[in-house]
Amino acid sequence: MTRARGLIKGAPGRVFRDRREAGRILASLLGAYRGRENVVVLGLPRGGIPVAWEVAAALGAPLDAFVVRKLGAPGHEEFAVGALASDGRVVVNDDVLRALRVTPQQLRDVAEREGRELIRREAAYRGGRPPVDVAGKTVILVDDGLATGASMFAAIQALREAEPAEIVVAVPAAPESTCRELAGIVDHVICASMPTPFLAVGESFWDFRQISDEEVRELLATPTTGVGTARIRIAETPAEVVDRTAVDTPAGLPPREALEEIVGDARIVLIGESSHGTHEFYEARVEITKWLIEEKGFCAVAAEADWPDAYRVNRYVRGLGRHGSADEALSGFERFPAWMWRNVVVRDFVDWLHAHNGRRRESGERQTGFYGLDLYSLHRSTQEVTAYLENVDPVAAVRARERYACFDHTSADDGQAYGFAAAFGAGLSCERQAIDQLVEMQRNAVEYARRDGLLTEDEQFYAHQNAQTVRNAEVYYRAMFSGRVTSWNLRDQHMAQTLQALLAHLDRQADAPARIVVWAHNSHVGDARATEVGTDGQLTLGQWRASDTARILA
Numbered sequence: 001m002t003r004a005r006g007l008i009k010g011a012p013g014r015v016f017r018d019r020r021e022a023g024r025i026l027a028s029l030l031g032a033y034r035g036r037e038n039v040v041v042l043g044l045p046r047g048g049i050p051v052a053w054e055v056a057a058a059l060g061a062p063l064d065a066f067v068v069r070k071l072g073a074p075g076h077e078e079f080a081v082g083a084l085a086s087d088g089r090v091v092v093n094d095d096v097l098r099a100l101r102v103t104p105q106q107l108r109d110v111a112e113r114e115g116r117e118l119i120r121r122e123a124a125y126r127g128g129r130p131p132v133d134v135a136g137k138t139v140i141l142v143d144d145g146l147a148t149g150a151s152m153f154a155a156i157q158a159l160r161e162a163e164p165a166e167i168v169v170a171v172p173a174a175p176e177s178t179c180r181e182l183a184g185i186v187d188h189v190i191c192a193s194m195p196t197p198f199l200a201v202g203e204s205f206w207d208f209r210q211i212s213d214e215e216v217r218e219l220l221a222t223p224t225t226g227v228g229t230a231r232i233r234i235a236e237t238p239a240e241v242v243d244r245t246a247v248d249t250p251a252g253l254p255p256r257e258a259l260e261e262i263v264g265d266a267r268i269v270l271i272g273e274s275s276h277g278t279h280e281f282y283e284a285r286v287e288i289t290k291w292l293i294e295e296k297g298f299c300a301v302a303a304e305a306d307w308p309d310a311y312r313v314n315r316y317v318r319g320l321g322r323h324g325s326a327d328e329a330l331s332g333f334e335r336f337p338a339w340m341w342r343n344v345v346v347r348d349f350v351d352w353l354h355a356h357n358g359r360r361r362e363s364g365e366r367q368t369g370f371y372g373l374d375l376y377s378l379h380r381s382t383q384e385v386t387a388y389l390e391n392v393d394p395v396a397a398v399r400a401r402e403r404y405a406c407f408d409h410t411s412a413d414d415g416q417a418y419g420f421a422a423a424f425g426a427g428l429s430c431e432r433q434a435i436d437q438l439v440e441m442q443r444n445a446v447e448y449a450r451r452d453g454l455l456t457e458d459e460q461f462y463a464h465q466n467a468q469t470v471r472n473a474e475v476y477y478r479a480m481f482s483g484r485v486t487s488w489n490l491r492d493q494h495m496a497q498t499l500q501a502l503l504a505h506l507d508r509q510a511d512a513p514a515r516i517v518v519w520a521h522n523s524h525v526g527d528a529r530a531t532e533v534g535t536d537g538q539l540t541l542g543q544w545r546a547s548d549t550a551r552i553l554a
Contacts (some may be wrong), residue, residue, distance in 0.1 A: 004274050014535045015173070017208040019047060019144050022172035022192065023054025029190050030140065030170060034059045038137040038165070041224070042066040044151060045125060046211040047144035049173065055142055056224035057111050063224045064132035065125045065216065066159070067115035068151040069517065071107070073100045081107070081152040085158030086122065086131075091149060098462065125216050134159065138166040144202030146174035146191075149182060156186060158237050173204035197528050217304055252284030259288065263296060267515050268550040269502070270542055272522035276337060284343040288553065289517050292367050297515055300506060301353075302371045304520035305341055307469050308380045309333050310372030311462055317353040318367050324537065326350040335376060371502055373495040373520070373541075378415040378473040379407060381466040385437065386461035392448050396440065403437045404470070406430035419477025429478070434471040441467045461505050472497075489539045492524060496541050525552055 016022040024332025033039050039061040040385070049065060056063035071082040079218035082092030090111055095105070146152055149323060156167060169182050170190040172327045175198035179191040193204055202208035247258050254262075263269055271288060273281035292298040303310055309332040309373055315321030323329040326347045333341045350370070357367040382404040389397035407418055407430050422429040441464050448460045472494040479487045499518065506514035517542070518525060528534040534543075542552050 014206050015204050015532075016206070018056055018205060019050040019172075019211070022144065022205070023051040023142075024058065026051065026142065026170045026172060026190060027055045027058030029192060030055060030059060030168075032139065033061070033138065033168070036138065038062065039140065040051075040132050040134050040137050040164075041140045041142060042159075043304045044068055044143040044155060045121060045140070046213070046216050048142050049216045050211060051144050052142035053222065053224060053273060055140065055170065060225055061140070062132050065122070065220060066155055067122050067125070068155045068158075071110050071114055071548055073102055075352070075393045076100065076112065076476055078497035080148055080150045081110075084111055084118060085154040086118065091150060093148065108219065110189075119551035121213070124213055125220055127217065127221065134164045136163065136165050138168065139164040140168045140170055140530075141186075142170050144170050144172060145204065146178050146182075147198070147201060149174070149178040152200075155183075156182075168183070170220045172382050173201055174198070188236065208240035228525055249284075252280055253287055256291070259291065259311050262551055262553065263292070264347075264551070266549055266551040267513060268499070268518060269298070269516075269553060270518040270520065270525035270550065271553045272520060272525040274522045275341050277343065278342075279345060282343065285519060286345055286349045289519075291347070292515075292517055293353075293356065297366075297512070297518050298368050299510075299514050299518045300369045300502065301391045302373050302502060302516050302518050303341065304374055304495070304524060305333070305372035306374050306380065307336065307372040307465055307498070308377050309335075309341075309386050310370055313350055314370045317350060317357055317370050319354070319358060319361060326354065342466060366512070369506075373498045373518070374475040375413065375419075375469050375491060375494045377466075378477065379417070379468060381469045381473070382407060384466040385441070385463055385470065388459060388466075393444070396444070399440070400437055404430075404434035406433045415473060415477045416480065418474075419480050423478045423481040429477075430474055434474045437472045438467045457509075461501075461517065466503065468497070468501075469494070485536055485538050491540050492539055495520075495524065499541070527552070 016025065019402055022468040034231075039059060041052050041056035041059065041063050042060045043063065043065055045051040045065050045067055052063055055061075065087050069084045070080045071090070073081045073096070073305075080093070081096045081100065082090060082500055084090050092107065097101075101452040130348040141152065141155055141159070141482055145150060152169060152171075156169070159167060166188075168190070169186050170192075172192045174191045174194060175317060176191075176196065179189055179194060183189045195204060211371060249256055250254075269292060271285045273285060289298075300305060312323070312332040313320070313326075313329045316323045316326065321329075329350060330347060332340045352372065353368060360367045382400075386397050386400045386404065389400050406428055409421075409428050418430070422431075445464060449457045472490065476487055476494070478488045499516065503514055503516060506516070520541060526538055527542045528538050528540040529543055542550075
């Protein structure tokens with residue numbers, strides 16, 4: 001006997017697109033049986049047949065249906081008290097029978113009814129074809145999933161009467177306990193996923209619609225052996241696909257022709273890294289970014305950094321502000337982890353960008369800015385809003401200071417302390433004040449922007465985004481104590497909104513459309529829909545920007 005083998009264990013979630021995809025995944029786990037003689041695949045109708053067809057086609061093995069009927073408890077048919085297999089063999093769960101007080105007569109009535117349906121289905125599915133001979137052969141029993149396993153246990157017991165050489169059970173999803181129990185009575189068990197807690201088979205599928213009798217007949221009539229399915233069996237393995245398509249990237253830098261092909265005419269390129277501080281990743285990202293700026297005309301770098309801290313760098317690289325060096329410009333990054341942006345690789349890039357923009361100014365060409373997308377700067381952003389208003393509208397500055405004073409009731413520069421107090425009623429909620437200030441900034445935006453041209457428009461945009469950050473950060477910090485996915489989504493939504501606002505702002509400043517490089521961790525630049533976090537409802541910046549206008553390099 002062999003132990004149960006599982007591919008995915010852990011929290012429940014939707015793993016498979018549909019039964020056909022689940023079958024292809026099972027086939028990859030059953031690769032040792034490909035090309036072997038005397039292998040037969042039996043699917044348990046109806047849901048197990050689409051899964052089994054993919055397995056049989058990939059292995060080049062004949063396919064047949066092995067009909068088993070669940071015996072439902074009288075009055076509670078959704079609860080299986082046992083199962084009935086093709087040869088009339090009945091398997092029952094004595095514990096369930098006793099718990100539901102099912103009498104012997106009730107059990108006989110259910111068995112007779114399901115027996116008639118079993119005979120009907122066998123005749124309908126095979127269309128007059130005899131059952132596949134399994135004597136002396138390796139039989140792979142496939143279903144679309146197991147709960148109690150009653151149907152599978154009945155199938156195994158009935159199958160033993162035909163004296164196969166080996167019995168293998170393969171299912172996409174099942175409780176770990178059921179898989180372990182099966183491993184004790186068959187030769188090999190493949191459970192592709194074992195969710196904990198196990199809720200229901202359908203919870204592992206995005207598409208778990210009912211399979212019709214007609215679909216079962218069509219699949220059983222479709223050959224799984226011969227030249228018609230040869231392309232499935234000779235399909236490349238994942239390792240072979242990677243080997244064929246991989247591009248050599250010395251020091252993490254793809255060849256220029258590869259970058260050209262990937263980037264194309266995309267307006268946004270999201271460059272990820274997986275460490276929040278590894279020199280090699282940062283160095284490669286900087287070199288790619290320099291190429292995008294010099295050769296492809298990208299005019300902004302938008303980083304996973306706080307808006308006011310990054311804007312301090314933006315002023316420096318564009319020859320504005322009072323900072324005399326890259327070190328001074330980066331000194332605003334004080335929040336943990338400061339090394340994300342205050343490191344030698346970013347410092348050298350800021351120096352390079354400062355010099356690059358100096359040459360661009362001399363020739364009257366568009367410069368490249370440096371911006372932040374994150375929202376952790378709640379208190380710093382309130383200060384920047386009032387500082388801006390003191391210069392353009394002192395009366396409005398007084399109103400802003402009064403509104404934002406609400407946040408001073410908790411720790412002076414601790415957004416989490418504010419969120420905890422507001423979420424649990426230990427302090428004031430400043431939601432109304434944050435909204436009122438943002439609305440006033442939006443209402444006066446046109447007037448403020450008209451005063452002194454592009455420079456004033458930049459500063460007005462900077463102040464408005466700070467007010468937006470205060471608003472979004474206030475919601476984020478309160479949500480932080482209600483659920484991880486909710487707060488994560490609020491943060492990445494803010495990043496996406498900021499990126500969209502920045503793109504629109506830069507579009508207004510030049511004839512050519514703006515192009516932006518995004519620097520962020522892979523968990524943000526990736527598309528959540530392609531990973532397991534998407535099944536939990538988690539969203540990412542890469543998901544919002546995944547389109548013909550954006551490319552992801554992670």
